[in-house]
Amino acid sequence: MLNKEIRFIKNWMLPISMTLGVTIYLILHYTPGLEAASKTYCNIAVKLQPALVSLMLFLQFNVVAPTDLKLHRWHFKLLGIQAALFTLFALLAANAQNEVGKLLYESAMLCFIAPTAAAAGVITDKLGGKISGIITYLVMADCLVSLAIPLIIPMVRPSAEVHFFAAFWTIFKRVFSILLAPCIIAWIIRYTWPWLQRQLAKIKHYAFYIWGVGLMLAMSLATNAMVLSGLPAYVIVIVGVISLVCCLFQFWLGRRTARNYGHSESITAGQAMGQKNTGFVIWLGYSFLNPVTSVAGGLYAIWHNLVNSYELYKSRKGEQI
Secondary structure, three states: OHHHHHHHHHHOHHHHHHHHHHHHHHHHHHOOOOHHHHHHHHHHHHHHHHHHHHHHHHHHHHOOOHHHOOOOHHHHHHHHHHHHHHHHHHHHHHOOOOHHHHHHHHHHHHHHHOOEOOOHHHHHHHHOOOHHHHHHHHHHHHHHHHHHHHHHHHHHOHHHOOOHHHHHHHHHHHHHHHHHHHHHHHHHHHHHOHHHHHHHHOOOOHHHHHHHHHHHHHHHHHHHHHHHOOOOHHHHHHHHHHHHHHHHHHHHHHHHHHHHHOHHHHHHHHHHHHOEOHHHHHHHHHHHOOHHHHHHHHHHHHHHHHHHHHHHHHHHOOOOO
């Protein structure tokens, strides 16, 4: 009986985590007397989620050697497209005639510049893709973000007075702590303590469950962003449609771009382009743009996890995705 329950949780981890994240926040926020608990929960989630992402990445980097990170043509194609789309919507946002239009363009802009999610390697591995390919693109995408955001944001929001080096350093510190530090530690262990590396490799599957907890926290924060945004319902609906179109387009574009390199590469490229670090989007919106743009990140989290749920469902049934 216990094995059946564990298998059920494993098979439906994504929708379970998403539902729990939304439900826990709504209960805490709307139950009289629990307002303080709601704020405390969100503060804990903000601090704990990056730590879980780092741990997840550490377990993935532990089974990937530096020599496994090989560049492919599709890496550069997708990176160029990502940069071009981000720049296009940034120009549209900078020249928007009203605040609502600016908000909508900024929402699309964030959906395209967002780096690949740390959990993408977990899903890619389960779908039959290549972890090395996804991690290579993850590193490249984070480097792109570190350069593009400080360059473009002052053009979109000149009143924010974001100086290049200050913005670059702020983003770089976040990227380093979440992405580069786990990588460096994992590879130091690989070459200095092989026994520990082998033991850690045996528990790499726990990254999936760590991701489940991280996803629950991310959905709580996304719900918090939407509840506190103060946006009219029709604007949230439009932002939701924009983020949905951006999500589906990027999954499709990634797969199409790499389809000539084999099915596993196509899966990898689709996840690399479509599965985004939505926590980063929420933080970016709050830190450098109109805070309500963080709603785009929260809604994108829903869409890309629904896509992942469908893909995992098809994969469990033995159907090609």
